Amino acid sequence: MRKVLLILLCLTGMLSPAFAQFQLSDQARIHIITCGPYQPELYSAFGHSAIRVQDPELGIDLLYNYGIFDFDQPNFYLNFARGFLHYKLGVTYYERFRDYYVSQNRFIHEQVLNLTLVQKQELFNFLQWNSLPENQYYYYDYFYDNCATRVRDALKIVFQDNLRLDGSYVTTDYSIRDLTDLYLQEQPWGDLGIDICLGLPMDVRATPEMYMFLPDYIEKGFDNAYIMRNGEEVPLVSETLITYESRPEPDTSSLITPAIAFTLLLLAGAAFTYLEIRQKVYFKVIDIILFTLLGLIGWLLASLWFLTDHDAARENMNLLWAIPFYFPVAYWLLRKSIPGWVRKFFLVTSVVSLILILFWFILPQNLHNSLIPVTLLAAGRGLMISSFNKLRTN
Numbered sequence: 001m002r003k004v005l006l007i008l009l010c011l012t013g014m015l016s017p018a019f020a021q022f023q024l025s026d027q028a029r030i031h032i033i034t035c036g037p038y039q040p041e042l043y044s045a046f047g048h049s050a051i052r053v054q055d056p057e058l059g060i061d062l063l064y065n066y067g068i069f070d071f072d073q074p075n076f077y078l079n080f081a082r083g084f085l086h087y088k089l090g091v092t093y094y095e096r097f098r099d100y101y102v103s104q105n106r107f108i109h110e111q112v113l114n115l116t117l118v119q120k121q122e123l124f125n126f127l128q129w130n131s132l133p134e135n136q137y138y139y140y141d142y143f144y145d146n147c148a149t150r151v152r153d154a155l156k157i158v159f160q161d162n163l164r165l166d167g168s169y170v171t172t173d174y175s176i177r178d179l180t181d182l183y184l185q186e187q188p189w190g191d192l193g194i195d196i197c198l199g200l201p202m203d204v205r206a207t208p209e210m211y212m213f214l215p216d217y218i219e220k221g222f223d224n225a226y227i228m229r230n231g232e233e234v235p236l237v238s239e240t241l242i243t244y245e246s247r248p249e250p251d252t253s254s255l256i257t258p259a260i261a262f263t264l265l266l267l268a269g270a271a272f273t274y275l276e277i278r279q280k281v282y283f284k285v286i287d288i289i290l291f292t293l294l295g296l297i298g299w300l301l302a303s304l305w306f307l308t309d310h311d312a313a314r315e316n317m318n319l320l321w322a323i324p325f326y327f328p329v330a331y332w333l334l335r336k337s338i339p340g341w342v343r344k345f346f347l348v349t350s351v352v353s354l355i356l357i358l359f360w361f362i363l364p365q366n367l368h369n370s371l372i373p374v375t376l377l378a379a380g381r382g383l384m385i386s387s388f389n390k391l392r393t394n
Contacts, residue, residue, distance in 0.1 A: 025057035028120050029112055032151060032237075033063070033097075034219040036107035036246050037183060039253075042190040046183050047215035048101075049148040052094050052110065053124055063097040064127045065090045067147030069140070087140040087147070089131050098243065107246040111222055114238035116229055119159070126158045143176050143202075143213045143312060152212050152221070155236075162228040163236070167208025169224045170217075176312075177202040177366055179214060186253040195368040196297070197304060199316030203365050258370035266373035273380055284333045287381050294378060295327025317365040320356045321375040323349055333385070343386045350382030 031052040038044035051064040068090035101108055115123070129135060140146060155163055174182075177195065180202075184191035211217040225236040269286070276282055302324050304313035326349070332342045353375045360367060 022058065024053075024055050024117065024121050024124055026117055027057045028053070028055040028117070028124075030054075030115060030120055030123055031110040031112055031241070032218065032222055034109045034111070034215050035101045038104050038106050039186045042184075042187060044104075045187055045190070046180075047106075047148075049151045049215040049218045050097065051123075051127060051151055051154065053127065054094070061094040063092050063094045064131065065092065065097065065147070066138075066150035085140045086137045088136040088138070089127075089150070090136070091131050102244050105246045105249060106244075108243040109219060110241040110243055111219060111237040112239050112241065114227065114229060114234055114236055119227075119229070123155070123158050126154060130154070139309075141311070143210070146213055148215045148218045149213055151218055152209075159227060164226045164233070165209065165221055166224045166226065167211075167221070169220060170208040170211055174206055174211075175203045175366070176206050176210065176213070179206065179211065183214070186251060188253060188257045188259075192258045192368050192370060195366075196318050196322075196371075197301065197316075198310075198312045199305065199314050199318070200365050201312045201314055258368070259373075262370050262373040266377045269377045269381065273384055276384065282384065287385060288330050288333050290378065290381060291326040291330035291333075294322050294374075295324055295330060298322035298324035298326065315365075317363060318367060318371075321353060321367075321371060321378060323352070338385070346382035347386035350379045350386065353379035353382065 031054065033048075033050040033052055035048040035050075037047045048067055050066070052062070053064065054061045066089050067087065069085065069087050098108060113120075113123075138145060138150070152165075177198070180194055181191060184194070208221065212221050219240075222236050223240070226233045227236045228234075269290075272283060272286055298319055301313070301316050301319055301322060304310055305316055325345070329342060329345055332339060357372060357375055357379070360369075360372060
């Protein structure tokens with residue numbers, strides 16, 4: 001009768017306090033699941049973590065997944081932009097989860113936790129409590145509170161001082177930005193977008209626990225963790241099962257990288273500038289488009305910094321090349337006679353851009369190198385505007 005009730009609860013998705021009252025059998029096992037990256041989508045390029053609870057005697061094989069979000073939740077896109085996006089702990093059949101990740105050719109590793117029956121029950125009870133409707137939601141943070149860190153934190157909450165994470169295996173000095181770059185080598189445009197939108201907090205040296213925002217480092221971290229078991233400290237993981245190993249796939253990265261695209265843009269801008277100087281004519285439409293786009297990017301970055309709860313978007317030095325006041329100042333270029341203050345504005349911003357390029361590689365924030373041509377183009381076009389009175393408009 002107990003098995004029948006458990007199966008009915010699973011089928012209906014009803015996770016009630018009564019569910020947690022069932023005692024796991026001595027056949028129960030709890031696995032930490034690590035899934036490989038999926039490059040066609042930016043959000044899946046870092047992999048995934050989850051927890052599996054398996055008990056053959058009770059007839060359950062459940063997957064606890066902290067990476068669930070709902071597009072239909074009220075104000076989804078507004079909440080995402082403001083940094084208030086709700087994720088939740090979802091529960092599903094393990095086989096359904098496994099088959100989905102295998103279909104995407106993503107590796108699946110399962111670390112069997114070296115726990116006593118009492119410890120398994122404690123973790124199981126916590127997951128059940130956490131999956132209740134009133135407890136399952138949390139505010140998602142890219143680097144500090146995500147599907148991977150929630151798995152780590154579940155064990156820390158349940159086992160507290162009985163769990164010891166040994167971070168000595170981390171021998172690199174990577175920042176969070178460095179770590180994201182490693183996983184986005186096949187997505188250069190996605191990597192550029194992250195580097196533009198996120199500021200100085202991305203460039204702090206990551207501690208071993210900070211590495212664990214990545215599922216791969218949840219796996220590595222647990223391989224180097226220990227737990228008190230019957231009064232003795234033992235490895236947290238007893239064995240690792242390779243459920244599925246992904247097949248090699250061709251590189252799907254774009255042939256036109258930001259560096260190539262922006263270098264071509266710089267060359268085109270230089271050609272137009274040469275033509276303007278040679279013919280003593282000024283094509284103002286070029287600068288209206290360029291500086292409007294740069295200004296709009298700047299206002300976006302300023303909004304992410306000052307108007308949202310995205311901590312990683314604070315103190316963004318990309319605002320030194322994407323100067324918000326480019327827009328609407330660029331629209332004064334539509335006038336037949338450009339005001340002197342506008343020419344002075346672009347002269348000053350050109351100097352700022354040139355100084356930025358000089359100090360590019362020693363700034364505390366690691367700016368994306370492909371943006372150097374854009375910054376150089378903005379400096380050159382700004383100098384062109386400042387000499388407007390020597391050219392005729394076109």
